[in-house]
Amino acid sequence: MPTFTLAGPISAELEIRKSRFIGHAIPVVDRDAAMQALRLLRDAHPGATHVCWALLAGGQSGMSDDGEPSGTAGRPILEVLRHHDLDGVLAAVVRYYGGVKLGAGGLVRAYTDAIASALQHAQRVERIAYGLLTIEIDYADEARVRRWMEQEAVELVDSRYGMSVQLVLRMPATKCDAARGTLRDLTQGRAGFERSDGGADR
Template identity: 50%
Template sequence: MYQLAAPAFAEIDIKKSRFLGQLYPLNSRSEARSKLAEIRSAHPGAVHVCWVLLCEGDSGLDDDGEPSGTAAKPMYNVLVHKDLMNVLAVVVRYWGGTKLGAGGLTRAYSQAISEACKTAELVAVESMQDLTVQTGFGDESHVRRCCEKFAAVVTQVEYADAATLHIRIRQKLASHFNRELTEMLKGQVTIKG
């Protein structure tokens, strides 16, 4: 999976119609609504502002008056093919006077987003895992050293009968972390997550 490091833009002309492809790194539908309102006010002469939002648990798409399936769905397909997430893709269309037909629209909208993707700086997204580590107070420093070694982040610590550390770690390193910490503390640790 990838996400955008910064917004990316491209413009294509097809039979005098202008298609402005835009990509924005976003994390929620509320952010997308604000960005879409901003884009619509910046382009009052546009005939269509079609969009696709891909966020964890909060996605959506809109053809904005274009024939169903000719704008947002092709844009969505490009984003999925590029393995993008947490992104708002927008194509602003200015009418050029010639109808493009369903196939022409599909190609135009997907090409506008593809061209914007070519200019985008992408960042790999690593899956994270949350762990809860419970150990004796005297071993907390060992847990913290192991966290440093695996670039894990201690997000919260609780003290009761034992020290409980809530940790966020790259998912691909979690099993190695668990094994090394268990060996280091000779099994005197409980790891959940």
């Protein structure tokens, strides 16, 4: 089943009983990128009472209520991401407290609504997992392999020249197995492979 990420960052603001809730949904590659985006968000809103968030990114998930009562912010935000089949997305809600307490149920609704309204008009794009394939070939086979790479729009990540030629190729993970077979045929069985997986990316 395909998963989706966002074409770009998107935000929406709601005012609920004098509190401002600003929902942000930001496409990210992994947890590190999400933490960096979160830092930028906190820097942009130094006066915010809470910055609550949830993350889904290639098997890495996380959430924080950032001082709100436990379970009233991070989890509802995470559920909205899951409901939209999103991955590789940091969802954060910046809250400026307006002096009126919302109660646990009110908070859950407010955080859910803030992120849901940000995602309402978001453009989703299919998220593709990429893999790296390391191939070792003879010098005589290099031109043939490079022609194949051009035709298939395969990205060359690294190349090393020694007794043989070693190329590191990046392509959708689902195509790695077929590529091995094709490259073996192209080189009449001379190609050798070493597999290293890249992270999930768009």
